[in-house]
Each structure stands twice: as C-alpha cells, then as structure tokens.
Amino acid sequence: MNFKRRPKASDIFGQRKFEFDKDFPKIATAIVEVKEYESFGEPPITERTYTEKSMEEYIDCSEPCCYKGGISIGEILREMVKNNQTKLKTTKICKGYLGSLKGKKRYGTCYHSFKIQILIKYK
Numbered sequence: 789m790n791f792k793r794r795p796k797a798s799d800i801f802g803q804r805k806f807e808f809d810k811d812f813p814k815i816a817t818a819i820v821e822v823k824e825y826e827s828f829g830e831p832p833i834t835e836r837t838y839t840e841k842s843m844e845e846y847i848d849c850s851e852p853c854c855y856k857g858g859i860s861i862g863e864i865l866r867e868m869v870k871n872n873q874t875k876l877k878t879t880k881i882c883k884g885y886l887g888s889l890k891g892k893k894r895y896g897t898c899y900h901s902f903k904i905q906i907l908i909k910y911k
C-alpha cells in the first residue's frame with residue numbers, strides 16, 4: 789500500500805472557517821476540545837482546542853491512508869444550537885476508510901476516534 793496522504797474530509801467537502809456572526813448568530817463564545825485516538829485505551833495522538841475565532845467545519849483524521857477521514861464539527865454545533873445545548877461530551881468515529889489514493893479501493897475501516905468536548909455560551 790502506498791502511504792502517501794489521502795485527501796481528508798476537508799479536502800473533499802471543502803474546508804471553511806466559520807463566520808460566527810453569520811453561521812451561528814446565537815452563539816457568543818464556543819470552545820471545542822478534540823482528542824484523537826488511534827486505538828482505545830491509548831493516549832491521544834493529537835489534542836486540539838478551537839474557539840469561535842479558529843473553528844472550522846471539519847477536523848481531519850491524522851491517519852495518512854485514511855480516505856475522506858475526519859469529523860464535522862459544524863454538524864455537531866448546529867445540532868447543539870437547535871437544542872439550546874450548552875455542554876456536550878461525545879465520541880465520534882472517523883467517517884473515512886483506509887483506501888487507495890483516489891478512494892476507489894477500500895482496504896479497511898479507519899478506527900480513529902475523536903473525543904469531543906464542547907462548551908457554548910449563548911448571547
């Protein structure tokens with residue numbers, strides 16, 4: 789298998805930094821902490837923190853051979869706003885798969901998981 793980096797969720801669906809005034813007019817501040825795990829029971833391989841100033845639609849998977857990998861933070865935020873939720877702890881499994889460079893062949897499932905903690909303050 790070729791270990792060159794596959795395109796990630798953000799490459800395929802288009803990365804976009806949020807404009808909070810437009811995208812989430814009800815949110816005053818938001819903090820998102822994301823820990824990415826290669827396998828359960830091991831320390832996280834990446835830890836990232838985003839605020840309403842730095843947040844983007846997708847967080848990409850770090851596995852080079854993972855095609856379309858990552859999770860959508862936007863999806864989670866929109867759901868939280870709909871329910872007026874201020875706190876959320878959740879775990880999401882990577883939406884990609886181990887694939888060929890253009891994603892045509894599937895070699896297996898990507899088991900990367902993302903522990904996500906979100907705090908929102910509404911206006």
Ligand SMILES: [Zn+2]
Binds near residue numbers: 855884899
């Ligand atoms: Zn992945």
